Amino acid sequence: AQSVAQPEDQVNVAEGNPLTVKCTYSVSGNPYLFWYVQYPNRGLQFLLKYITGDNLVKGSYGFEAEFNKSQTSFHLKKPSALVSDSALYFCAVRDTGGFKTIFGAGTRLFVKA
Amino acid sequence: NAGVTQTPKFQVLKTGQSMTLQCAQDMNHEYMSWYRQDPGMGLRLIHYSVGAGITDQGEVPNGYNVSRSTTEDFPLRLLSAAPSQTSVYFCASSPQGWGQGEAFFGQGTRLTVV
Numbered sequence: 001a002q003s004v005a006q007p008e009d010q011v012n013v014a015e016g017n018p019l020t021v022k023c024t025y026s027v028s029g030n031p032y033l034f035w036y037v038q039y040p041n042r043g044l045q046f047l048l049k050y051i052t053g054d055n056l057v058k059g060s061y062g063f064e065a066e067f068n069k070s071q072t073s074f075h076l077k078k079p080s081a082l083v084s085d086s087a088l089y090f091c092a093v094r095d096t097g098g099f100k101t102i103f104g105a106g107t108r109l110f111v112k113a
Numbered sequence: 114n115a116g117v118t119q120t121p122k123f124q125v126l127k128t129g130q131s132m133t134l135q136c137a138q139d140m141n142h143e144y145m146s147w148y149r150q151d152p153g154m155g156l157r158l159i160h161y162s163v164g165a166g167i168t169d170q171g172e173v174p175n176g177y178n179v180s181r182s183t184t185e186d187f188p189l190r191l192l193s194a195a196p197s198q199t200s201v202y203f204c205a206s207s208p209q210g211w212g213q214g215e216a217f218f219g220q221g222t223r224l225t226v227v
Contacts, residue, residue, distance in 0.1 A: 009153070034215065043117075043203055043218035044156075090155060099144070099163055099216035100171060101216070 002027045004093050012110045013081045014016035021076040023091030033074040034092040034101070035065055044090060050074060050084045061085070081111045115139050119204050119219035126194040134189040134222050136204030140224070142217070144159045144207045145187040147179065149200040150221075156203065162187055194226045 003026045013019045013064055025031055036044040049057025055067045065076045074091060088108050094101040120135045138145065146161035148171075158171030162181040178190040187206075191198060198223060202222045208214040 006155075036216075036218075042220075043220045044205075044216070045218070046215035062144075078179060099161060099169070100158060101146070101174070102158065103148070103156040105153060 002093055002095055002100065004091050004102055006089075006091055006104035006107045008107050009105075010015045010108045010110065012112065015083050015111050015113050019078050019085070019109065019111070021089050021091075021109060023074045023076065023104060024072050025074060025091070025093040026072060027093050027095045030096050032094040032096060033065075033067060034094075035059065035063070035074075035076050036090045036103075038088040038090065038094065038106075040087075042065050047076070047089075079111075083111050083113050085109060086111045089101045117204055117206055117219040119202075119222050121222060122220065124222050124225070126191070126224065128157050128194060128196060128226060130161045130194050132191055132194065134191075134202055134204075134224070136189065136219060137185050138187075138204075138206040138217070139185065140206060140217065141184060142206035142208055143184070145181070146205050146216075147177070147187070147189045148203045148205065149173065149198075150203060151200050159189065159202075191224075196226045198224065199226045200224060 005024045034049045035047040037046045050057050050067045058064045088106050090106050091104040117138045143164045147159040148156040160179040162168045168179050204219045205216040206219045207216045
């Protein structure tokens with residue numbers, strides 16, 4: 001069965017500093033991996049995805065993520081955090097042979113000015 | 114550009130009542146799904162559909178029914194509401210099979226069962 005782990009409930013970072021939000025996954029076969037962001041009282045918005053190819057994926061709002069197959073990880077990164085990046089971030093995984101997409105528990109990011 | 118529309122936005126039910134959460138999308142997406150969001154548990158998949166007339170269970174299907182008579186609509190029915198079903202419900206759609214496309218989410222329905 002697929003599973004996703006986001007080991008940190010909360011990440012705190014100062015504005016201008018780099019940020020990392022961690023995600024590890026378990027899936028049979030090759031994974032499709034996604035990151036979504038949720039702002040208060042809103043639905044989820046797509047940030048980026050890994051399907052195949054280059055292990056470093058670039059997405060919206062300056063975010064990027066690195067796929068590491070040996071460590072089964074897909075960490076979200078940004079070189080310089082903004083206060084407006086404060087939100088709830090979800091990692092999701094789908095196996096290429098199925099139709100189910102499973103989400104992690106979410107990581108709340110706080111960026112302090 | 115309506116995208117995915119969920120109604121209602123808020124609902125309070127009494128234990129044992131039934132209701133239907135509506136979800137409609139205007140992007141001609143084949144794949145639609147329902148999730149519930151609970152604090153500390155992320156989003157859990159309730160039911161999903163890969164096309165009109167085809168539905169399947171997700172991680173937490175008990176207490177919920179779905180049907181998919183058209184491509185556009187994917188309603189979620191609570192048969193007999195329980196306090197454990199208090200949650201925020203999200204509907205999502207994507208092009209066939211998710212594989213090459215991201216999901217589009219509705220704004221959510223906040224349901225309270227008393």
